[in-house]
Amino acid sequence: MKIEIGIERPACFQPAYPEEFDLFSHLELAAAIPQVLFAVTTWKENGKPNVCFHSWSCFHGDRTAFFAVLGNLYQHTHTYVNIKRTRGFAVNFLPVHYYDALIETIRQNELDADEFSAGGFTLENARTISAPIIQESFLTLECSLKSVEDLSGAGITAMVVGQVRHCWIDADLSPESRCGKAGYMLLMPGAQNLSTGEPNPSIIASLTIEKRD
Numbered sequence: 001m002k003i004e005i006g007i008e009r010p011a012c013f014q015p016a017y018p019e020e021f022d023l024f025s026h027l028e029l030a031a032a033i034p035q036v037l038f039a040v041t042t043w044k045e046n047g048k049p050n051v052c053f054h055s056w057s058c059f060h061g062d063r064t065a066f067f068a069v070l071g072n073l074y075q076h077t078h079t080y081v082n083i084k085r086t087r088g089f090a091v092n093f094l095p096v097h098y099y100d101a102l103i104e105t106i107r108q109n110e111l112d113a114d115e116f117s118a119g120g121f122t123l124e125n126a127r128t129i130s131a132p133i134i135q136e137s138f139l140t141l142e143c144s145l146k147s148v149e150d151l152s153g154a155g156i157t158a159m160v161v162g163q164v165r166h167c168w169i170d171a172d173l174s175p176e177s178r179c180g181k182a183g184y185m186l187l188m189p190g191a192q193n194l195s196t197g198e199p200n201p202s203i204i205a206s207l208t209i210e211k212r213d
């Protein structure tokens with residue numbers, strides 16, 4: 001049996017917390033599509049390093065260029081302001097055991113906070129852009145700002161596109177190991193129970209190899 005969901009939120013959909021449907025579309029919670037989780041790092045205006053835990057994204061290009069698309073960055077974040085000012089950002093991929101450390105960078109999010117210290121991360125300087133990078137990452141992409149677009153036009157979020165200028169890859173981690181607990185961390189947003197409308201917690205996951213192609 002398939003359930004159809006339209007642009008009107010079904011009356012039975014209950015929020016996981018009071019403001020959930022002010023923040024997210026019910027379609028996102030119905031679809032619950034997993035996306036890779038990573039840390040965006042930038043410099044704050046006061047010189048302190050900033051870390052932003054991020055999920056809505058995709059990565060692609062053609063033979064001439066490779067892009068990191070932060071599909072949905074809140075305009076109220078330090079990261080949004082920092083990227084527009086410095087015209088650069090780094091995307092740092094960390095395994096799932098860094099989840100709590102990354103949450104700590106959200107807890108300690110004041111302008112004065114050194115968010116690398118908050119998360120216990122080691123800071124290195126990016127090679128090609130003005131941004132700090134996380135030494136513990138198994139993959140880091142240095143990106144220069146290509147474009148910013150407010151897709152909904154509501155002034156809430158923006159799609160930020162960065163062109164990858166340089167990347168750092170941990171050669172000690174085999175490509176296969178990136179599909180495991182030491183590799184990519186994913187988020188499946190709390191999937192709504194489509195029959196009862198009850199909310200479910202978000203799931204943090206890693207990858208399992210099913211097949212080679």
Ligand SMILES: Cc1cc2nc3c(=O)[nH]c(=O)nc-3n(C[C@H](O)[C@H](O)[C@H](O)COP(=O)(O)O)c2cc1C
Nearest residue numbers: 051052053054055056072073074077078079106109
């Ligand atoms: C699992 C998880 C995923 C998140 N994904 C995003 C995201 O894709 N875009 C976004 O704007 N905020 C996202 N956030 C919220 C930001 O991490 C949070 O607002 C952070 O404090 C922003 O940091 P900043 O103000 O230092 O830039 C996410 C938070 C969590 C816990």
